[in-house]
Amino acid sequence: MWWLRSVFLKTLRDYRVAILGWGIGMGLVLVATMASVATLTTTQQAREQLVSLAAQFSWNADVVAVDTVGGYATFKIGIFIFLIAVWPLLAGSRMLRGEEDRGSLDVLLSVPRPRVRVALEKLAAIWTALLAMGVLIGLVAFAGGQKFGATFSIGDALLFGLNLALVCALIGGLALLISQFTQEQGPAAGWTGGLLLVFIVLDMVHRVVPNTEWISRLSPIYYYNLSKPLVPSYGVNVGAMLLLLALALILSGSSVWLFARRDIGGTVPLPRWLRLPERTASQALPVGDWSLRSVYARSLGMIAVPAMWWTLLISGWAVWVVVVVQQLQAKLSALLASSPAFINVIKNIGGGDATLSTGLLSAMLFFLPLFLMAFVVTQVNGWSADEQDGRLDLVLAAPQPRLQVLLGRFGALATATIVISLITLLATAAAAAYAGLNLDLGNLAAATLGMVPLGLLVAGIGYMAAGWLRTAADTGLLSFLLAAWFFISFIGPELKLPDATLRLSAFYYYGTPLLHGLQLTSVMEVVAVAVIALGIGAVRFARKDIAV
Template sequence: MLRNIFLKTIRDYRLQILILGGWVALLMLFIVQAYTSLFSGPDRIKLMADYKKGIQGLSFFIGKGYDTDTLGGFITIEVMGIVPVVLAIFALMVGSAIIRGEEEKGSLDLLLSMPHSRTSVLLQKWAGMVIVLCSIGLISWLGLIGGAISSNLTLDAELAAVAHLNMVLLALIFGSLALLFGQLVESRKTAAGWTGGILAATFLMNSLADTINSLQWLGYFTPFHYYSLSKPLVPSIGTDWGAMAIQAAILIPLVLAAVVLYVRRDHSGAFNLSKNGKAVLTKGYYEVTEPNSLWLANNFGFGLKTALPGLLIWGLGISAYILIIMSSFNNLRDSMIPLLGSDLYKQLGFQALATNENILSALLLLFMMLLCAAYAVVQVASWTVEENEGRLELILSTPESRWRLLTIRFSVTMLSSALMIGITAVTYALSSGLFDVAVDTGKSVEAFFGLWIVCVIVEAIGFGLAAFGPGWAVAICSGLVVLSYIVQVLASALNLPEWMINLSVFHQYGTPLVNGLAWTPQFIMLTLSAILVIVAGFRFWQRDIAK
């Protein structure tokens, strides 16, 4: 697979294809099993009615549900709203890496020294990204069809394939957008950050457009709107080929613009309309100012400075979500009270208590603990990319021990997680008072402290995996987080054994707003985190870098 750039790009992501595709396929299999377990028995009709009410009450967060009594409708509402976002995040990471990322590593210098035009290089790498995403979609499709067959359920394989194609088109838009931004900025992280911000903003815009009639016009400016118009697995909606064609058409200007900018800019530079920038050459030599910032005094300060933009974006983004919940809490409370008493919600582990704490646990913390775990995975990715892109070699060429470096970086991840959660906690406290939502202060503090522990254990697992394989650590860690979340949410529905449920990080977090934080599991997770970091330190100390 090294005959050309196209095949080499696919080869570079073969491990990510298998891991991410495998985890998504496993998720599809779990959801099919959940459908069978939830809607079986003599109370099937009542459970389906309760589920439909629940979907209507949470339509702002998970979208509108159609034909939820069918397997296709159930899969669409449960999976086809979340998996495309995950795939889009992966796509923007790939899109920002295939050109800008390789420039940062220096590998593109060698490639361009060979008889390959810049246009050919970019287009072959983009085509490779297309095949990578399609391969993940294919594995996911196989998992969905396999789950339906194993459960003796009927599901149209062709319609399932169209649904996955729709999902891949959405991911390609954000991957291509990241590729375009990579030509405008000088950092892969900046390109990925801008694209991620647009992804989050357009997702929220589409949610608002679907919920508030006066804002429906916003939807036309978001890729998610055209994605959501097609629901191939839902009998009453079907496929909107025009909307899918619009998604495909959006790709054309993005890729063309990326090509035009790439062939016109300097290598390792950013596209600039003006050629008259500041002069950097003085008296025949480059003038370099010695850095005197406190952020650059040591690795801890530099690591924290690097983490600050990310933790602010995540903290403020989750804070915006908290403000939305708190500002509309009274309306949501009225719709949630009857739902929490339904048989379906009891199966999913919610208590039939009409307290503010119980409702916030269902509406807020259930989502926040997953977001905090996702932030922890991003922190792990920041550590692994340092080694994968060769930057650790320069750091370790100085008199800096490996033990000290790993300990400093893990300390930075813990502190950044604490700061991010602190921002959300302050927002929670202020908004609960501003919108007159009475909550237990002590249990609220415990709930946010527990979120930090969730971050720490996920980061420790990620650092432990990275010590053995930095290339696949993030994919494995992400899969474990998704699986742990599924085990927690669908434990009752799937009749999972107790030992498996206890392995879930989210199960050990519990419902601290209602019952308080169970301190014994928290101390155990902190102890395990310390052990994992020690193991990671020994392994990192012994092995070769990037091996």
């Protein structure tokens, strides 16, 4: 009850899982990069190769002391700023607009408390949460650094967390400001995400094109990168950190100022030339809309947009690795020659000789099914949330058997996974032809289309678990499964885990199709488990109380 004493405490309470999850999770991502430094710098030659290799990727981040634990972690985390900024981006767009969407802000503002104070308390909660995340990331980074022989102090680690919190506060402030101009939180998050992408690209420009630093200075990411606390010899740029703080204050402050002056549920009026044409009321019906003809068609309509983005991610990743694999293999040759441990890791994942392009490619394509399964997790989450929030009630009140509703939704998800895999196959084949990479087309088809059974397996398990678990628990279970499977297959062979344990991972059955094709028995086993899980889920759904 102590947590419910003020808007600030209540909002902070809402963020408690995110603080722990994001803080520790991001800290572990950082530590994971530190773990490989020792194996990459066993000899002076390997150390030089690492620096040389990093220089090839300098578009990603500044190459500063990359042969040290702190420097390598800072370098590797470069592009991950996009991932880290997801939480403040969502929190900022939800802070006021999300509550307005739900109508809960009306009630909150009916209490005798000034509107500005309510907004400031919520903002303070976000900033406190970011600070707490920064501290957690710093502490985890310090602990990891100690384990892997880093030279940075706890103060340096906390400064790293603070720098991260500042840039995140800026992104959150930007999302909050944009949400004052949008009717819903989604577009605010989307616009902020787009701007973040632009900022990242702007920051990259000066590392790729000489004499363009002035362009990069337009990006807040540039000022974030001016501090590298995990590299003690480089240190922090206090001025840059203060600038980030000032920008965050200006963005957040102007958001609160605008919020205090606009209608709740409305937006800040834009100049006439920027406004969208006014929508005229209509009583027309979309009679010819194909996506409304059945539960399956409607489910396809719902899944189309997220599937498109995930297709871009998955096929984009596949195309990128195919295009760069030969170049990468050449750069890695010396490093691989001096690091048997690194060769082993790649061999364990890819199933082949890391000194060959296909072996390396096989290891890098290992992430494709992981991405596809992550997409499936988001869709299972949607199914479970629809049931829990009562959005299936009216559908089930129509003369549709429950089984048909479930299979319609599952069928759309299965269709999406097949389409994503097919597009990935076509894109990868085209990329291989463009890059002059000689790949076995049959094996490439196996590597891409072989993702489908894994996607169906996750979907089947998710639909089954949704029969008993609430949305958060169902999503949590699937996420845990993915992480566990990935850990077993990624690290397990190196840890000499017994074969029986390795078989617990779905990736085991995916195998290394780019090199060895698909094993029919393995595919059948995965499909059989998926069908059984879906069958149990269907029986449970047909008998359960809906939205209870």
